[in-house]
Amino acid sequence: MRCPAALLALSGLLGLAACAGSPPPSASRNPCQGKLGVEGRAEGTRIALEAWNDCHVPVLLHLSLELDNLRASRALPAEIAVPPGRRVHALDLEVVRPDRPSGYRAASQVQVGGAPHPDSAARYAFPFGGGAPRKLSQGVGGDETHQGVHHYSFDFELPLGTPVLAARDGVVFQVMDGYGEGGKRVGVKRGNAVVIFHDDGTFGLYGHLRKGVCAREGEAVRAGDFLAWSGNSGYTTGPHLHFAVGVAPSAGGEIETIPILFAGDVVPEKNGVYGPGPTGARAAPPGSRCDGAGARDS
Numbered sequence: 001m002r003c004p005a006a007l008l009a010l011s012g013l014l015g016l017a018a019c020a021g022s023p024p025p026s027a028s029r030n031p032c033q034g035k036l037g038v039e040g041r042a043e044g045t046r047i048a049l050e051a052w053n054d055c056h057v058p059v060l061l062h063l064s065l066e067l068d069n070l071r072a073s074r075a076l077p078a079e080i081a082v083p084p085g086r087r088v089h090a091l092d093l094e095v096v097r098p099d100r101p102s103g104y105r106a107a108s109q110v111q112v113g114g115a116p117h118p119d120s121a122a123r124y125a126f127p128f129g130g131g132a133p134r135k136l137s138q139g140v141g142g143d144e145t146h147q148g149v150h151h152y153s154f155d156f157e158l159p160l161g162t163p164v165l166a167a168r169d170g171v172v173f174q175v176m177d178g179y180g181e182g183g184k185r186v187g188v189k190r191g192n193a194v195v196i197f198h199d200d201g202t203f204g205l206y207g208h209l210r211k212g213v214c215a216r217e218g219e220a221v222r223a224g225d226f227l228a229w230s231g232n233s234g235y236t237t238g239p240h241l242h243f244a245v246g247v248a249p250s251a252g253g254e255i256e257t258i259p260i261l262f263a264g265d266v267v268p269e270k271n272g273v274y275g276p277g278p279t280g281a282r283a284a285p286p287g288s289r290c291d292g293a294g295a296r297d298s
C-alpha cells in the first residue's frame with residue numbers, strides 16, 4: 001500500500017525547518033515508509049481488513065475503498081488509529097452476491113503521529129546546555145523566516161558545538177544528518193535536524209545541527225537529554241538553533257507550528273537572553289566521540 005500523505009506529512013515536518021532547509025536526499029525518506037500497511041484476510045464470504053504499523057510513532061489511517069460486489073462493515077472513508085508496533089482490525093467486507101466476482105482497492109492517507117491533541121500544560125525546557133544564557137535572535141512571527149506555518153519558531157544564537165538538548169520527553173521520529181557548514185548563500189538549502197514526537201501528537205524540531213547527530217530514530221528521550229551539537233548547517237545567517245513545535249494537518253501537507261510555553265510560562269522574545277536548560281540523564285558525551293564519526297558514546 002502506498003502512503004502518499006505520509007510523504008506529504010513528512011515534507012511538512014521538514015517544512016517546519018524552513019530556515020534549516022530541506023533534508024539531504026538520503027534522509028528525506030519518511031521513517032515510516034514501508035512500515036505501514038493494510039491487509040485483507042478472506043474467510044468464506046467475508047474479508048477482514050487489518051492495518052499494521054511497524055513504525056515507532058502512532059499513525060492515523062484515512063482509509064478509502066473502492067468496492068466491487070462488497071459491503072463494508074463501517075462507513076467509508078474510515079479513520080483507523082494504529083499504535084506503534086501494532087496490528088489492528090480495521091473493518092470487514094462482506095460479499096453481496098456470492099455468485100459474482102468481487103474485489104476491492106484500498107487507498108489511504110496517513111497522518112504520521114496520529115490525531116494531534118496538543119497538551120496545553122506542556123512546558124518546554126530551553127533546548128540547549130553549555131552553561132550560559134543565550135540570545136533569541138528571531139522569535140514568534142520573526143520577519144526573516146518565521147512566517148506562515150513557521151510562525152511559532154525560535155532561533156537561539158548558540159556558539160558552534162553547544163549541546164542541543166531535548167526540550168520535552170518523546171521519541172526520536174526523524175534524524176537528518178550529513179551536511180557540513182551552511183550559510184546564507186544561493187544553493188545552500190539542506191541542513192541537519194532532529195524531529196521528536198511527543199505523546200500529544202505534536203513534533204518538536206531542532207534545526208541547523210552540526211554533522212554527526214547523536215540522536216537515533218526510534219529511541220526514547222527525556223527532557224534535557226543530549227541530541228546533537230549545535231552547528232550552522234543549512235540556510236542560515238550564522239550559528240544558531242532553530243526550535244519549533246508543530247502538528248500535522250489531518251489532510252497531510254505542511255506541518256503547522258503551534259504556540260508553546262517554556263519553563264516558567266515564558267515565551268522567548270527577540271534579543272532576550274534565555275536558558276540554558278537543565279541537563280538530563282544523558283548528557284553530552286565527554287570527548288565528543290559522537291561528533292562527526294556518528295558513533296554513540298553511551
Ligand SMILES: [Zn+2]
Binds near residue numbers: 138145241
Ligand atoms: Zn528559525
